[in-house]
């Protein structure tokens with residue numbers, strides 16, 4: 250069985266590639282990073298190390314790489330042969346991936362083997378971005394042959410600093426949740442949870458793990474802290490984190506069937522994950538992509554808008570927007586772009602147009 254996975258980065262190698270390999274797939278990674286692709290083709294295996302006291306190591310074998318910028322023929326062959334296609338490239342890159350697979354999906358249309366295409370990105374219903382782009386170009390695509398299940402992926406994989414560029418250190422915890430109804434065929438993946446309704450799971454993950462993460466990153470950077478585990482030792486940070494997570498807990502328990510106790514237990518587990526001293530996760534990684542993270546459907550603004558509209562506590566999330574605006578990561582191109590937009594049009598117009606915030610919330614944030 251063959252898997253084609255776009256994005257041979259941290260989560261691609263450290264999580265998705267490993268799960269696919271554990272399920273018996275030979276995994277071909279497609280990426281624009283020549284160094285990683287060359288190493289995959291040279292070594293055909295890599296090691297996943299678990300960041301824990303006496304953590305285990307696993308070898309992922311039978312892997313290869315395609316340089317998408319230089320090997321269009323190999324990419325075509327891989328799309329035609331794939332039994333599953335996954336991505337972990339960043340949600341903004343999905344339109345580029347869609348464009349690169351559409352011609353080959355057209356050619357594949359006579360092939361009646363079921364093909365699931367799944368985006369594994371931190372965004373609400375990211376596979377739909379691929380699905381819409383594909384159906385726009387191939388409106389008569391048989392959705393009984395090509396399925397587009399949405400998914401939620403959770404495993405903290407920091408930027409890697411290993412001697413071997415393919416090896417990857419990951420936290421012990423992992424969760425990959427997939428929309429069951431959209432999955433085609435009987436060949437379900439082991440190590441994955443299938444659910445009939447994905448939205449509660451994806452929002453609980455995004456608005457607890459990822460909102461918690463940015464609370465640590467954006468506030469932590471104002472205190473000149475560099476890593477997540479270091480920030481978790483600072484009481485000001487953990488107090489702020491708790492306030493933010495109490496507010497997103499209100500959103501989640503109001504909107505979905507999670508009880509307060511369940512959400513509290515979920516939060517406690519995540520706080521323990523953030524404290525992992527066997528991982529060094531840079532706050533600049535956690536906060537990067539600040540424009541995306543201030544988008545109306547993302548981890549800060551979506552719960553904030555809801556809580557504000559419902560008259561529920563949202564002070565910490567408002568403060569979090571203020572810290573995000575101060576994020577000072579010169580390596581994040583989105584930060585320079587955000588600063589430029591604010592300089593050109595002013596803060597009120599930026600927050601209104603980019604994040605969809607109403608004027609009274611903007612006034613709160615500016616206080």
Ligand SMILES: NC(=O)c1ccc[n+]([C@@H]2O[C@H](COP(=O)([O-])OP(=O)(O)OC[C@H]3O[C@@H](n4cnc5c(N)ncnc54)[C@H](O)[C@@H]3O)[C@@H](O)[C@H]2O)c1
Nearest residue numbers: 256257258259260280281282337338339340370371405406
């Ligand atoms: N790292 C984590 O802890 C984690 C956990 C869950 C989800 N995610 C999500 O997974 C996605 C990837 O994150 P990551 O941490 O692995 O990032 P990463 O930067 O390590 O990996 C992304 C990879 O995509 C490649 N890429 C970029 N443009 C491409 C293109 N046009 N074609 C092919 N490949 C391309 C990059 O070269 C890189 O290797 C993001 O959406 C992120 O939100 C990350």
Ligand SMILES: O=P(O)(O)OC[C@@H](O)[C@@H](O)[C@H](O)[C@H](O)CO
Nearest residue numbers: 371402403404405406459462535
């Ligand atoms: O990948 P991003 O930029 O959406 O978010 C940064 C981190 O919060 C994220 O990568 C987490 O480590 C991950 O979502 C844990 O599952």
